[in-house]
Amino acid sequence: MVDYIVVGLGLAGTAFCENLRRNNKTFVVFNDRSQTSSRVAGGLYNPVILKRFTLSWRADEQLPIATRFYSDLEELLDVRFDEKLSVFRKFASIEEQNLWFEAADKVKLKPYMDTSLTANENAALKAPFKFGKVLQTGKLNTNLLFDSYENWLRDNDKLMLDTFDYGEIQFEKDCITYQNIKAKHIVFTEGFGLMRNPYFNYLPMQGSKGEYIVIEAKELDESNIIKSSIFLIPLGNDLYKVGATYNRNQKDNITTEEAKNELVDKLKNLLDCSFTVVDHVAGMRPTVKDRRPLVGQHPKHKNLWVLNGFGSHGITIAPWAARSLYDYIESKIPLLPEMDITRFGEY
Structure with missing residues (x-):
């Protein structure tokens, strides 16, 4: 029995797992490396949209959280992947x-x-x-980040390098069973792979x-x-x-x-x-038609959650949105309506 199963290990998955670790929640991660956007991207964090000289969506809230998050993660993993440029x-x-x-x-x-x-x-x-x-900018070596975090998960028996099979989810009264694992919640952080997810592919991800x-x-x-x-x-x-x-x-x-x-x-x-x-x-890139994240609870299956849709700003959005979802699940603190998937109506 674990508290959470996390599916996917890009920026969203890593950030959510860190919320679980810091709050002493038990979890296991499924990752098959099928989604590559965070690994091949430039790894930049930059609060200003340089085509129009405007502030990125809520960047003033997100950047301090992201800066602290990556600094703490460097300490945990004993690597340096954040370069101030x-x-x-x-x-x-x-x-x-x-x-x-x-x-x-x-x-x-x-x-x-x-x-x-x-x-x-x-x-x-x-x-x-x-x-x-532009000030307060830099670059993450995302490959070093993900490889180091995968190693940490593996060393702590929290990583399954398998493709998640949605057909093997069994819904029980107070939990979910997947293969031989019982969990209170499943959080899907699959990037563009969400399009294959039968529980959340109704959401308007464009890509x-x-x-x-x-x-x-x-x-x-x-x-x-x-x-x-x-x-x-x-x-x-x-x-x-x-x-x-x-x-x-x-x-x-x-x-x-x-x-x-x-x-x-x-x-x-x-x-x-x-x-x-x-x-x-x-x-x-996991882009959405209204350029806002996809975060929230499945309308029918209350143990299923999604954390996705960060587009090209995942480095700054992920730590902030992951904390928001964790606080929603564990403390019932409401999500911002503009990123809550309920904005797209019924399932």
Whole structure:
């Protein structure tokens, strides 16, 4: 008998498991690594939407919780996967500079936007109109995070590297039986894999395919994250991750030449040096039609829960939303209506 079964181990699953561990709840995790979006993504956390110079949804609430969460997780796992890097937004014109200053003067954006423009001192970058620096930003090495957390779960007999079989759930009076495990609750944190879940696939997840390339550029020598029409993310050893594309029509993790060429073309508008593409990856973001998370209780089966739909902001949303769901289950503290799945009506 355990308190929880957690299905999936991306950002949502990891964050929810940590709430369970810290509150001395017993749990087991099922993970088959079929969902890759958090592993292939850039791993950035950034509170400002840099296309429009607006604050990401509730980022001022989420970022402090996320920062503390990842720091504590580094201590637990004895690894360092959180790298504090600056994000520099390339300006395309004087007009964009003025829009930056207008946004930086707003109360909620002031803590995150430097009002001193940064001149371009890198001859390998094309940036004649300077940069705006975003504050409180960085990059997670998500592969190191997930591999380390999987090892911790395995060492503590909490990990099942199996595909979860929904047909084997048996509903009993006060609990659920799955194979030889009895649990009070099952929490599904499956990312885009939710579309295969017969209990929650009625929810309007759209999904957005994102592709990244990795380049080697020996002349670039850039240690900051650069944002133009794409993100340029330093990985060390002259390697940089570049992305990402957004495709709502393709629903797979297969890389395409079309996306690769799109990223290369955009990169040529940013770089004034040679580069070589050395890798190309793709993943499905769990995006929702109203751009809000999918969190809550199944309308019929009260022991089933969902924690999903973070889109491209999972690093900051996951710790905050996971805490919200845990507090709802254990303490009946209501969820925010804008992320509660009851907003989509009946099952």
